[in-house]
Amino acid sequence: MKFFAPLLLIAVPVLAKTEQVAEDLSRCSNDVAPYTVNEPLLPDPFLFTKGGRARNEREWRCRRREISSLVTQLELGVKPEGNYNATLAVHVFDFGEKHDQSISFNAKIRYPTTGKAPYPAIIALGGTSLPELPGVATILFPNDEIAQQYGAKSRGIGKFYDLYGKDATAGAMMAWAWGVSRLIDALEDTPAAKIDLDRIGLTGCSRNGKGAFVAGAFDDRIVLTIPQEAGTGGGGCWRIADAIYSTGGNVQTASELVQENVWVGKVFENFTSAVTTLPFDHHSLAALMAPRGLFVIENDIDWLAPASTLGCMKAASKVWDAMWESDSFGYSMMGLHNHCSFPDSQKADLTAFVDKFLHRKRVDTSGMFFSSANSTAGFTFKEEDWIKWSVPEFRLVD
Ligand code: MCU
Numbered sequence: 001m002k003f004f005a006p007l008l009l010i011a012v013p014v015l016a017k018t019e020q021v022a023e024d025l026s027r028c029s030n031d032v033a034p035y036t037v038n039e040p041l042l043p044d045p046f047l048f049t050k051g052g053r054a055r056n057e058r059e060w061r062c063r064r065r066e067i068s069s070l071v072t073q074l075e076l077g078v079k080p081e082g083n084y085n086a087t088l089a090v091h092v093f094d095f096g097e098k099h100d101q102s103i104s105f106n107a108k109i110r111y112p113t114t115g116k117a118p119y120p121a122i123i124a125l126g127g128t129s130l131p132e133l134p135g136v137a138t139i140l141f142p143n144d145e146i147a148q149q150y151g152a153k154s155r156g157i158g159k160f161y162d163l164y165g166k167d168a169t170a171g172a173m174m175a176w177a178w179g180v181s182r183l184i185d186a187l188e189d190t191p192a193a194k195i196d197l198d199r200i201g202l203t204g205c206s207r208n209g210k211g212a213f214v215a216g217a218f219d220d221r222i223v224l225t226i227p228q229e230a231g232t233g234g235g236g237c238w239r240i241a242d243a244i245y246s247t248g249g250n251v252q253t254a255s256e257l258v259q260e261n262v263w264v265g266k267v268f269e270n271f272t273s274a275v276t277t278l279p280f281d282h283h284s285l286a287a288l289m290a291p292r293g294l295f296v297i298e299n300d301i302d303w304l305a306p307a308s309t310l311g312c313m314k315a316a317s318k319v320w321d322a323m324w325e326s327d328s329f330g331y332s333m334m335g336l337h338n339h340c341s342f343p344d345s346q347k348a349d350l351t352a353f354v355d356k357f358l359h360r361k362r363v364d365t366s367g368m369f370f371s372s373a374n375s376t377a378g379f380t381f382k383e384e385d386w387i388k389w390s391v392p393e394f395r396l397v398d
Pocket of ligand 1: 232
């Protein structure tokens, strides 16, 4: 007689990744009520509103939701959700409770002359100032049509506001973020567009770089965000910009930014003379992109507050470090060239990021923090002056 070794079956519920994420999020506390702090240094991005720090990816998902909710409520305004029907050219219908209107916009796609379909693509807010990216399609997102940015008087003007009303809380950047998401919906619904949905990047320069930073933070389908020379309002931190200004620096600050244009929500005016009361700064906003690809390109023009983007992004990079994904974050600073004119010296770094995320090549993007450091700039960031929190190592703690 033969004996069979009993097979011990242990039933372990296996959830697909998306189900796992949904399940994790259901355990998070609900939307946080906005609150203020008194924190002159860069706030701990891992610290929960109710205390305790995110120690692993599961907890980070909840903390990330808090950051996104706070940034929405205190700085950028609400990015609407709704039942959309989007096709290319993008027609957006919102069938939500209050809205039964629709808007449409055209997004032009320029296909590459090399490579094969489905193509990776880079969505360009208002155009691109990057050099040609071989094998990558460029999709032009007409951000000014969605929300105008012609000075303080343009608040509430554009197709986003035709749909959601002039009093929608979203500033222009959040309105663009909404439009970029609808564009991606349309790409999903239009296989004939021949775009690989798993290889979508996003860029923009200057004011549109600020927009790219925000749109990248609020749509997880974007695998690589490349904000170029955005300065304050993008990869710069409000607190550091104010500190530079207070010692005589010619930098864009929160107070200037809200007077100049309508990029942020009106609510942010409450904070421009008290940025140290914000429970986040733009390192936390950047962290919403982790561990996706983020390659921040900067210039050493005073107004862009290079010491602020350097410090702010150094702080942000620590969230990628916590995830053991440091190589997916890059910050490249190169001076002595005109605003938004991409210098050859940054090309190797850019190519590495594009190859890794849009061409899925095995390339080395390690050590990309401040990799193109420009010695003429002469600014530094003293970490100990701004960052008092430690970096948890997510993989090691359950
Ligand atoms: C970063 O670029 C902006 C800057 O923040 C604004 O203050 C300035 O008016 O416009 C810049 C820009 O968008 O240049 C094209």
